[in-house]
Amino acid sequence: MTEQPGPSARQIVEKVWLSIAERRLRPGIQLKEEQLAAIFNVSRARIRQALTVLERDGLVTIIPNRGAFVSKPSVEEARDVFFVRRTVERCVVERLCQSVNKADLRRLRDHVAKERVANAADVTSDIIKLSGGFHLLLAETVGSDFLFTTMRDLIARSSLITAVYRNTNRFNCGPDEHEEIVEAIAAKDAKKATHLMAHHLEHVESELDLSEIRDLSHDLRAALA
Amino acid sequence: MTEQPGPSARQIVEKVWLSIAERRLRPGIQLKEEQLAAIFNVSRARIRQALTVLERDGLVTIIPNRGAFVSKPSVEEARDVFFVRRTVERCVVERLCQSVNKADLRRLRDHVAKERVANAADVTSDIIKLSGGFHLLLAETVGSDFLFTTMRDLIARSSLITAVYRNTNRFNCGPDEHEEIVEAIAAKDAKKATHLMAHHLEHVESELDLSEIRDLSHDLRAALA
DNA sequence: ACCCCCGATATTGCTGACAATTATGCAACC
DNA sequence: GGTTGCATAATTGTCAGCAATATCGGGGGT
Structure with a gap:
């Protein structure tokens, strides 16, 4: 049995990204470095790299000498993200109407x-993953590639x-x-598609309560499993 | 004389970003780690952090066990960047036409x-810095904030x-x-503004030769000074 | 002359330990 | 009872050294 080298920094970022995206x-x-190092079975240095990238992506907030925390977007940031999504995704569907093929x-x-299957089976984690994945697939x-990466962030x-x-x-x-x-x-x-997308995003945004902030704690190991 | 703590990783990223943006x-x-560490007077670990972020931003390409190189965008990536710029900057000027104030x-x-001053004085470095800065200022x-960050990358x-x-x-x-x-x-x-912006970007793109790739070498220390 | 192999050198990647900073628990005090 | 101050513990930030890997040059073979 040779010792596993463990996941790369990129893979760790991916895993944490997914855990955040799937809530x-x-x-x-x-996100304590030692804890993550133990979970992924890698050194703290690699965890540090991963956290640095995640901070750059806006998913975690690093407070110097305090640690890394999963970001709590402010109401302003929330509105900002949806504003950008409206414009970017409008552009996406416009482009798709011109260039889609059968595949x-x-x-x-x-x-x-x-x-549809996930909704019928009522598997919450799959529903979350797939509904985000739809917008990603469009991009x-x-x-x-740039558009895809941007949509990933969004x-x-x-x-x-x-x-x-x-x-x-x-x-x-x-x-x-x-x-x-x-x-x-x-x-x-194109007209109908952009209209539907705009309506869809409005619908999603309308289900948010942009005045109250809830505080949540959670078990780290279970979330990453 | 106390020992200087040296610039933070973020400041290093900023400095390298600027050096790349200004060509x-x-x-x-x-970008050799030891070399950068000597120039910025910090440890290699901090240089490593900075390089990780720069790679995530697409400005440097890290080849495992080889090192970090300033990226050479492919023709495909070049067209991609300009495609996204056309759509994003169009959105920027549309938005600005609705919301600009006197300030x-x-x-x-x-x-x-x-x-205009830089052009008259023919100071190449200022010209480059300011012409990129204009688009950034628009965003x-x-x-x-998200739009601004995206434009920074672009x-x-x-x-x-x-x-x-x-x-x-x-x-x-x-x-x-x-x-x-x-x-x-x-x-x-808005109609005129978006049209002008589209024309401007087309103009910039048209001055590129998207078939030939030039190989350049350069003095690192001088570029960062 | 050309190609392949191989050792020397340089650079990256990683690990562990240490220093600096912050949070926490406890006791004393107002 | 609540608050302040201190000692302890936990966590992050940093560094120097070591192992692994790629590059480059020379030597030998065909």
């Missing part, structure tokens, strides 16, 4: 189908925002609205 | 004036792209086109 890591909790549409419809389909931050400010019990981003958007894109109806 | 650090050159306009006009004026990458693929001797991004854009915004003429 298993709640805003406000501290793209197949992937998009497959994804919506998966969402990926455009073919611009989706992760949106997850944080939803975790802090969600008002309703039900999870938004249902597959119905997603399906409508896909079909509008399939019909190459 | 004093050319694409392809290797904003004053700052913008001041900036253009500075560009900042919108008031969205401008830095654009600088890299220009350094690699610039065809003409003259520096693009002259103050005339910038001034026209500012005045269109001042007149709240």
Whole structure:
């Protein structure tokens, strides 16, 4: 049995990113270096690298000599993220209406189908993962790497925002609205597609309560498992 | 005489970012950790942190066990960056036409004036710095932090792209086109402003030769001084 | 002359230990 | 009872040294 080298810094970032995007890591909790090092079975140096990148991405906030905490976006930041999403995703669907091919549409419809299954089975973690993944898949389909990376950031931050400010019990981003958007894109109806996307984002944002801040604590090891 | 603690990792990132944006650090050159540590008078660990962040920003490429190099964007990436700039900056000027106030306009006009001075004096480094700064100032004026950060990335990458693929001797991004854009915004003429911006970006992109790749070497210490 | 192999050198990647800073618990005091 | 001050513990920030890996040069073979 050779000793495993452990995950790379990039893989750790990925894992934590996913845990945040899926809301298993709640805003406000501290990410202690030693703890993470033990969980991932790597040295603190690598954890440090990962945390530095995550801070750059806005997912964690590092307070000098205090530690790294999962970010609690302010109301202002929340509105900012949704503002940018409205403009970026509008651009995404416009572009898609011009350039989608059959393979793209197949992937998009497959994804919506998966969402439908997850909703029917009521598996919360899958629902969260897939509904964020839909928007990500749209950006990926455009073919611009920069756009994709930007959307990654936006989706992760949106997850944080939803975790802090969600008002309703039900999870938004249902597959119905997603399906409508896909079909509008399939019909190459840019006007309808952008309109549906705008409506969808408004809908998501409207389910947030942007006045109250909840404080949450959570078990770290379980969230990363 | 107490020992200086040296610049923080963030400050190092800033310094290298600026050196790249101003094209004093050319694409392809290797950033050796020991060398940087000596220049900034800090330990290698802090240099490592800075390089990790710069890699995440796409400005340097880290090859495992080889080192960190200033990125050489591919033709594909170049087109991608300009594609995103067209859409993002269009959104920026649209937004500005709705929300500029007199203080904003004053700052913008001041900036253009500075560009004009630099052009008249023919100080190349100032010209580069200010012409990128204009686009950054536009994004900042919108008031969205996310948008500003995104434009930072785009401008830095654009600088890299220009350094690699610039065809003409003259520096693009002259103050005339910038001034026209500012005045269109001042007149709240969104149609004209977006049109001018699109034209401006097309102009900049058209001065690139997206088929040839030049190899450059450079003196590291001089560039960072 | 060209190519392959191999040792020397340089650079990165990592680990562990140490210093600096902050949070915490406890006792004394107002 | 609440607050202040201090000692302790926990956590982060930093550093120097070591191991691993890639580059470069020379030597030998074909």
